[in-house]
Amino acid sequence: MKKYIFFILLLLGAISSIISSCEKIHHRIDENIHYEDSEGNINDTTLVPITINLPEVSFTQKEFYSANLESEAILNSIIALIDAAEPESSIYMCINQINHEGILEAFKRADNRGVNLNLLIDMSRVEPQRVNPAAFNFLRGADMKNTQIWETYNDIADAAINENRFILFSKIETTEGSKEHIVFQASSSFTVADSRGAQDAITLSDEELYHAYLKYWNEMKDRAISGMTGYNYFFEILNAGNTEAHFMPYRNNGAVISGDVSLDFLNRISDPATAEVRIAMAFWDDNRIAILDKLIELVEQGAKVEIVLKSNVAATLSRFEVFESKGGFVRILNVNDNERPLTNFGSRFMLINGTYDGVVGTKVTVTGTLSFTANSLRNSNTAVILLKDDEVYNRYETFFNDLRSLPEYRASGPIYAGFPETFEHVPGLTGTGGTADVGVYIAGFDTPIYLSTGVWTFDNSGFRNQVTDKIVSPSHAWRSARPATGPSTYLAMAFDVPNGASKVSFYYGTWGNQSGANLGAPCTFALEYSTNQGSTWTQIGNVITEAAWTAKQVSFDVDIEGPVRFRIHRFGSPTNGADNGSLNIDDFAIYQKK
Structure with missing residues (x-):
């Protein structure tokens, strides 16, 4: 009795294994077709009709790519299409990288079934040269009589590559009958590695599109070893x-x-x-x-x-x-x-x-x-x-x-609308560069200036565009004055941004030249913020002292709730006459709190 029970369990296990395998490759099993030989193996010559609604769109699943896990969705759709290719039909593949065992085995089954396989596989650069040899070894060593394989080498430039990922099927069998002129176009190579990312693929039945792709495939074949430098771009509408x-x-x-x-x-x-x-x-x-x-x-x-x-x-x-x-x-x-x-x-x-x-x-x-x-x-x-x-x-x-909907990489939230402030939209501001000292100087700190982001105030400074100003975009930057002695200089927002701040960034530079005329000197300054409409200010990060002869970006990660405003504090020159250099600021950006 135990002997019979054991046999039944083995049989159930085998059936379960077969069903599981069929589900994995998304085949439709027709009860009227015998797919197995006497030993229970899938018959390599059997055509497996595919259930497909053309045009068909396939994507790797979010639950997999969001966790950097393998998704077989697109790879399985390729296997199902190959297994549905009718005897004496033709398959044309052009691929950057391929090493997926299931797809290679499907090609072997198709060859055994009498499908003519025409395979272009890239070897242009390090990545395909590392991945593809295993596929070549399998395909060339599998006694595949109906298969031709070409290696492709794009000789236009050192970085040039055959980046294609498409397969053409002249005829497939679906559960609703034969379909011709199938174009399968994917974003992913046919590898497990690519299946770990978000990828898409589309399958269409379109005779004109099929022949356009086939024309391209033949161009690729004719230039497989060399001659891509003579290729002529074409398109079809x-x-x-x-x-x-x-x-x-x-x-x-x-x-x-x-x-x-x-x-x-x-x-x-x-x-x-x-x-x-x-x-x-x-x-x-x-x-x-x-x-x-x-x-x-x-x-x-x-x-x-x-x-x-x-x-x-x-x-x-x-x-x-x-x-x-x-x-x-x-x-x-x-x-x-x-x-x-x-x-x-x-x-x-x-x-x-x-x-x-x-x-x-x-x-x-x-x-x-x-x-x-x-x-x-x-x-x-x-x-x-x-x-x-x-x-x-x-x-x-x-x-x-x-x-x-996936998590944002940046620690900061989105940039506020209208920022970065480029210090360009100032009434009366003219000039587009050159040696002329064109711009607006303001002596009193309380004088409002209406910029694109809101009202700003500053003193002993202005918007300038000399060749010695460190301008990022497009033609002016804020520049502080450079008194030998004197009080601090400020560039301040006279308004709040409403939703807090997670980051502040801007470009700064030292006005003047590194040597010769208009000799510049390092400038000492700091970024400050206020959450009480400018009544009191708090310094952010360290004081910056640097002779930046080209514009340099600095970024401050902050965690400030609610309405807030910011200012640049250029420290005053000491009474001993040592020069605190003139400062340029441009492209001032504020990012909302997430």
Whole structure:
């Protein structure tokens, strides 16, 4: 009796294991098809129809990427598509990195089933050279008779890479019948490492789009070893303008094309005041800062614009704080501080809702592997799809809102609207630079000056724009006077910001030259705050004494509740005649308490 019970338990365990495996790869098991051989193994030649609603959108799950854990969602969708490829059909893959065992095994099953596999795998740079050899060894050693593999080397520049992550299926079997011309485009490589981040993928059935991608794939194959320097950028506008595909690098006849594809997408917004723009961008550099300048312009014109960035990107990208100060929203996610929860992401997509190409109420999704770096646009192989599709947009908007809701990396809250104060909007202030000492000097501390952020007061100082002033933006900075002896000089807010403060930052510098005429001297000063409308002031941090011959930014982390104002206190020169140098201050920023 025990023998039979043991046998039954083994059988139940085997059945449970098979069901678990099938759930993991999201296959639909049809009870009328025999998937197993006599020993209970999955038959390598069996076609497994896929349940799919095209266009299909896939994302890694928030509960996984928010904890830096592996999410199989996109990888499983790839496996399911490969297992649904019909015999004698063709698969074309172009991938930056691949080492996922489940996908490699699925390719082997497809080959055994008679599917023709055409695989482009990158070896351009250190990362793919480290990851991809294992995939080559598996695929070339698996006796796959219907498979061709090419290594790709982008020879445009040292940093150039095949950044693509797409697969084309000529024909798949679904639970509703055969579907042809399938395009699968993902943000992630086919690796476990990429599955730990927030990633997106889209699957479409579109003959014109399929052939555009296949044309690009063949260009890649023909230039796999060398010749990418001669590649010519092309794009296709399909489905009455509702679908676009753009294939980089952005070059023609061996030279970089001027302009920017991503900027062109934004320039097609024709009524900014009613537009909404949401961008999740894993990679961005200052070489394409014109995109951020365009977003600042859109915000100033009334658009609602929101951005999600990684902390390592935000650390090097200039002007996003200016974007915030104009009313734009930025969420920065932690990817480099191991003492706090990590949230990585590789997605690079843009959502636009508004009047687009002159059509009111258009919902646009732009996704693929094109990031906001110069290398991605001008040197690397990347592809991007633009879709005008409400349902696709809505799915991506939900994904974006999940990213937006994750914890903020910065200890500080958002910058106050209107800040940083650039000390430009002063009645009577003229001049744009040069040697002329143009500006406004105020002798009395009680004289109000109406700036863009509010009313400020100061004495023995003004707004100047000599070549010896340390100006950040755009053409003037505050400069204190430099009496040989005398009292302190102040630059003070005559108004409160209402919601407390978590950080204050500004640029400072020493007026004058390091040597020769207009010789400057170090200046001693401090930042102070008041929570009683200026009746009393408290110093923040240490006194600063430094000869800063170029503008230098300083940041103070604070924790102040309720209404507060700030001032710069330049200490007076001592009675012995020693010179406390003249001070420049520019781009004064205050961040709300979180």
